[in-house]
Amino acid sequence: MxxxxxxxxxxxxxxxxxxxxxxxxxxxxxxxxxxxxxxxxxxxxxxxxxxxxxxxxxxxxxxxxxxxxxxxxxxxxxxxxxxAPVLTSEQVADLYQLRLLLEPWAAAGAAGRITPEAAARLRAELGSQSRAPQGTRYEDYHDIVAHDARFHDLVAELSGSPALRASLQRTHSHLHLFRIEYEGRRSGEPTLAEHARIVEAVTAGDAGAAEQAMRDHLTAARDRFLHTPAG
The missing domain is CATH 1.10.10.10 (Winged helix-like DNA-binding domain superfamily/Winged helix DNA-binding domain)
Incomplete structure (x- = not known):
């Protein structure tokens, strides 16, 4: 049956x-x-x-x-x-608060440890997703979700902190749940532009700019998720 x-x-x-x-x-x-x-x-x-x-x-x-x-x-x-249950807005905000504590520091650390090989890896990852998704089904935005996970994982890896990297991997997985009810899936263009600014700062070895670029990206991403005005 x-x-x-x-x-x-x-x-x-x-x-x-x-x-x-x-x-x-x-x-x-x-x-x-x-x-x-x-x-x-x-x-x-x-x-x-x-x-x-x-x-x-x-x-x-x-x-x-x-x-x-x-x-x-x-x-x-x-x-x-x-x-699993969908995350509430409060849970998403809490996860982003954790990311805002950790990932700007990771970006600064990656900038401070940058090598030509690491810079090439960051540029290659940025280049792997050249176009924002157009549809709203998972098959449409799958590639940018995968890119986003790889990008943040790579920055964490380049920071030189395995503990931070493991913590952020778990955080990113939890945020997938919120995407089930997330209507802003067409936010690929700002995400890619924000990633580009992070790459520019990290590869230049500018720790302060990298920290700020990551903070700006996460704040904007949080606000897109929660449908609240940036700023």
Missing amino acids: ASELESRLKGRVRAARRTVLTEDVYERVKSLIMDGDLEPGARVNIYAVARLLDVSQTPVREVLAALESEGLLTKEALRGYSV
Whole structure:
């Protein structure tokens, strides 16, 4: 008998490709969450997902475990996986406050330790996303979300603090949850412009400018998330 998940989504979700199978299953399931096809609190059954995507249960188990580690799913004994609750505005503001304490310092540290190789890595990452997304589905803005995660992770890595980098990786994963109800997905152009200013300051070795550019970026990103006026 088809599950509720299969009944609602069968025919709307293409089967996962057999090549790079786990990665494809990951993107398919994540898309269902990020686009709201699987709403917060919805049960995510391993067997139903495997049938929906026409794959075995093995990659599905791996993917659901990975999404749990990112905070997009929760797991309860005897109940299995469910879509995690969406973060509240207060929780998002709190996470950004933490980022504002840590990431400007990281940008300054990266500027102080900059090398030609590190500068090349930053420029390459900036160049990997040359165009802002146009649509509002996860498949439309997936690339800039991935770029944003890589960019901030790279700045944290170049700061030379593994503890700070690990902390920010967890913070960024939590913010994915808020994107489910975030209407400002067309904010790619300001994000890319702000990243460019950070890269310019860090690669110039200007710690003060790098710190300020990162602070300005995070403040603007927070305000876009929360739909409040900047300043």
